[in-house]
Amino acid sequence: MVITKRGLVLGATALVLSTVAVTGAGIHLSQGQAFFRESPKELVDEVWQIIDRSYVDGTFNKVNWRLVRKDYLNRSYPSKKEAYEAIREMLKKLNDPYTRFMDPEEFKSMQIDTSGELTGVGIQLAQDEKSKKLTVIAPIEDTPASKAGVLAKDTITKIDGKSTEGMDVNDAVRLIRGQPGTQVTLTIQRGEKELVFPLKRARIEIHPVRSSKQNSPTGEIGYIRLNQFSANAAKEMADAIKGLERQKVNGYILDLRSNPGGLLYASIEIAQMWLKDGTIVSTVDRQGEREREKANNRALTDKPLVVLVDGGSASASEILSGALQDNKRAVLVGTKTFGKGLVQSVRGLGDGSGLAVTIAKYYTPLGRDINHAGIKPDVVLEMTEEQRKALQTDRNKIGSADDPQYAKALEVLNQKIAAQRGNQAQK
Structure with a gap:
């Protein structure tokens, strides 16, 4: 099975009553789907085979994976329900919460509706x-x-x-x-x-992007909040940047707080809107094959940029913020990010069920493995629980003077804008 970037999931990932951000591309039905509908044991073996071929760790987290196959194929499965239970039990041996089986109902519910409507x-x-x-x-x-x-x-x-x-x-x-x-x-x-x-x-x-023009001591700046790297995130981000550029803002604050991730390709496309050149991310599978994604000289703006992050900024958010930090394109403000540096592929199985498999690790441009460690911002500013609650109960305060982390980001951005003007004046 060939997995394209559009089939790679970076969300941190079970989404309750929403969906993992993954499109139909990259979800592949097996050729023997009719056979698997009639044979629950073959479905168990199909899942085993997928893990055997593509799981990121060739030691299977120190599990004898071939012995596991022997054990589970020596059992009988009178019903698909019993096969599903066995598959979940089998996957638990990997001790990887991101590699998971979904029955047909769960698989259907985790596929994103391109309209962005969640329940x-x-x-x-x-x-x-x-x-x-x-x-x-x-x-x-x-x-x-x-x-x-x-x-x-x-x-x-x-x-x-x-x-x-x-x-x-x-x-x-x-x-x-x-x-x-x-x-x-x-x-x-x-x-x-x-x-x-x-x-x-x-x-x-859900619209993943919202933006506004705001006043500051150095003139008007653009504020963009990105909630999720869903299928329409890149288009909405491009529209936001182009609109603010037409309004001639002097710099930007990009808010990735509480953004849990989503599609790999969305994070790459959005990074390319901010970076003129340089590496964005590299992924490494269990064979050590490294794929590098780079900027393509199509940045939409080169104006000063500050990025807001926190403990809820995960996965695709960490790819974007790590790329901007390592390339010295932006200053990161807030608190340490979540720390998920793993990539999952998602595929459909023959009977309508699905499987998410961890297939690679990703690294920032400077080779940082952020799994568990997260990304530390350049300027750390913790908020009290009361301050966080105040923002959550009144969402209009986010990105305003009543938002302590935003206020700090604005201060840092104004310093960058002033420094840039000073450098230009000396030329």
């Missing part, structure tokens, strides 16, 4: 690799979860009163999923505090 509470959920607890990657802006005050790194301990201890991410998704207008209650551990959030499920239309 649910608006959180991205993953299993913490160390603690195995269900962890919020980031709440999606202007959704029930974000409005209620759910934060990145929150641990979900109960769903409608049911403990999540030992719960699979897919099982959690099934419990949280439901019809718009219905309610689900999440119990969350945040540090020493236990918080309860009754959330009403909703249908959400």
